Amino acid sequence: MIKKIVTVKLKNGLHARPAALFVQEANKFSADIFVEKDEKKVNAKSIMGIMSLAINPGSELTIIADGNDEEQAVISLSALLSKSE
Amino acid sequence: MKKKLKVSDLVEAFKLELICEKANLERLITVSDLNRPGLEMAGFFTYYPKERIQILGKTELTFINGVSSDIRRERMDRLADEETPCIIVARDLEIPEELLQIACLKKIPILRTSLNTTRFTSKLTNYLEAQLAPTITMHGVLVDVYGVGILITGSSGIGKSETALELVKRGHRLVADDAVEIRQTADDALIGTAPELIQHLLEIRGVGIINVMTLFGAGAVRIHKKITLAIQLEMWDKDKNYDRLGLEEEKIKVIDTHLPMLTIPVRPGRNLAVIIEVAAMNYRLKRMGYHAAQEFAVRLSEAIEDDAD
Numbered sequence: 420m421i422k423k424i425v426t427v428k429l430k431n432g433l434h435a436r437p438a439a440l441f442v443q444e445a446n447k448f449s450a451d452i453f454v455e456k457d458e459k460k461v462n463a464k465s466i467m468g469i470m471s472l473a474i475n476p477g478s479e480l481t482i483i484a485d486g487n488d489e490e491q492a493v494i495s496l497s498a499l500l501s502k503s504e
Numbered sequence: 505m506k507k508k509l510k511v512s513d514l515v516e517a518f519k520l521e522l523i524c525e526k527a528n529l530e531r532l533i534t535v536s537d538l539n540r541p542g543l544e545m546a547g548f549f550t551y552y553p554k555e556r557i558q559i560l561g562k563t564e565l566t567f568i569n570g571v572s573s574d575i576r577r578e579r580m581d582r583l584a585d586e587e588t589p590c591i592i593v594a595r596d597l598e599i600p601e602e603l604l605q606i607a608c609l610k611k612i613p614i615l616r617t618s619l620n621t622t623r624f625t626s627k628l629t630n631y632l633e634a635q636l637a638p639t640i641t642m643h644g645v646l647v648d649v650y651g652v653g654i655l656i657t658g659s660s661g662i663g664k665s666e667t668a669l670e671l672v673k674r675g676h677r678l679v680a681d682d683a684v685e686i687r688q689t690a691d692d693a694l695i696g697t698a699p700e701l702i703q704h705l706l707e708i709r710g711v712g713i714i715n716v717m718t719l720f721g722a723g724a725v726r727i728h729k730k731i732t733l734a735i736q737l738e739m740w741d742k743d744k745n746y747d748r749l750g751l752e753e754e755k756i757k758v759i760d761t762h763l764p765m766l767t768i769p770v771r772p773g774r775n776l777a778v779i780i781e782v783a784a785m786n787y788r789l790k791r792m793g794y795h796a797a798q799e800f801a802v803r804l805s806e807a808i809e810d811d812a813d
Contacts, residue, residue, distance in 0.1 A: 461683050462643035462682075464660035466682070466707055467713075468641075471682075471683045471699035471701050
């Protein structure tokens with residue numbers, strides 16, 4: 420299991436469309452992936468879960484992945500959040 | 505996971521009057537128990553529960569006002585411990601000068617309410633127990649089927665939301681989709697709610713986000729529901745043995761509470777909503793004292809014995 424703390428740089432935070440993209444990306448991996456914000460932990464493969472966190476730009480998230488492709492999962496998901504456009 | 509409750513939350517929730525402005529309202533409340541320091545006022549501090557909120561009512565204040573100023577100062581100093589989150593005075597009573605000075609110096613908040621002590625204590629206990637109850641967020645769907653709160657879990661894409669939709673169409677109620685906030689109350693009951701942002705919403709792949717309340721009406725949703733049964737959906741695995749009899753009962757641990765759990769294999773052609781409806785009815789039947797599988801086991805063993813005769 421690996422963990423990584425990421426700061427969200429997306430201009431509108433994880434709004435509906437970016438959230439959908441994020442979940443789509445997470446679903447490409449077989450590892451179990453979770454996102455944690457302020458002690459609330461949700462499944463990264465569930466769009467409603469991700470949106471319920473109302474992730475705003477600048478917030479700090481922890482991405483937790485466990486499984487075969489955990490490393491790639493964390494790298495690609497944190498890259499998605501760190502994009503600034 | 506425990507939520508952090510600050511004294512300032514309390515001030516807001518109960519509209520308490522803050523006596524000393526300099527006090528630190530960021531102090532954390534960690535326990536839901538309260539203390540009325542009656543014996544402490546008389547000087548007995550051996551078992552003083554200093555981590556609790558202290559409540560001073562008429563009895564305590566009348567007593568302490570009857571002793572000399574020096575003794576009062578000494579006892580108030582011990583009452584306003586560094587660990588004590590705050591001291592609350594009920595009935596809008598006058599606060600002893602000594603207590604004010606000491607608490608202000610230590611920055612321990614002194615708060616005041618107009619309610620009488622017993623009423624305030626019971627309100628505060630309810631509030632603290634709700635706020636400090638352990639909570640978690642679980643990935644799953646919570647539905648109310650025939651009055652049974654069922655938490656449907658399973659990996660992403662297995663069809664939890666679709667099952668919930670079918671159940672709603674059949675007249676059952678949705679509580680939460682995808683993320684369920686679960687709180688364990690004092691008597692070990694698990695209460696599930698939806699995070700406010702996604703209340704009443706359901707996500708169906710290919711359709712998108714739908715609002716169950718506007719589509720199906722107010723009768724199709726619930727705000728919160730006690731969870732009594734967990735149903736785990738999983739892809740049919742031909743090498744795995746699924747329960748064929750229903751004599752064994754599997755359990756799953758959520759926070760510190762054990763829930764009965766059924767594992768239901770998913771395969772094309774299996775109507776999950778019907779299976780869940782039947783599971784709910786069967787669960788209710790068991791609760792009422794009729795256990796079909798056990799009843800059958802008894803009948804079977806009688807038949808075998810008869811044959812042997």
